[in-house]
Amino acid sequence: MSHLKNKSHAETRDLRQMEHETNNVYLTAVVISKRADQIAEKQKEELKNRLEPFAHDSDNLEEIQENREQIEISLMYEKMPKPTLLATQEFIDDKTYWRVPEAPDNVKL
Helix, strand or coil, X not given: CHHHXXXXXXXXXXXXXXXCCCCCHHHHHHHHHHHHHHHHXXXXXXXXXXXXXXXXXXXXXXXXXXXXXXXXXXXHHHHCCCHHHHHHHHHHCCCCCCCCCCCCCCCCC
C-alpha cells in the first residue's frame, strides 16, 4: 500500500479481473465497499481525535498558531488516498478478510 501514499486520484479498474477470489463481481464490489466504509470511519475518528484539542474557544494570541496546526492536520487528511482506493488495493493484494454469513435453512441462495 505504500505506493498509494502519494496517489489521491481515481484509477479505472476492471472489476472482472478482481472477481477471482469471490467468483462474483457484485460480491467483489460489496466487499471493497464495506472495507472502504471501515477505513473512512477509522480516518474520520482519527481526524476527530486530532482536532479535538482545537475545539475550545480561546481569545488569545495562541489561537492563530492553533488554527495553523488545525489547518495542517486537515490538509494532511485531505491529501491521503481515498478510502475506496485503499480498500481496492487491499483487496487486490489479498489483504482483505471477508466472509459470507451462512443463510438460514429456509432461505435459498
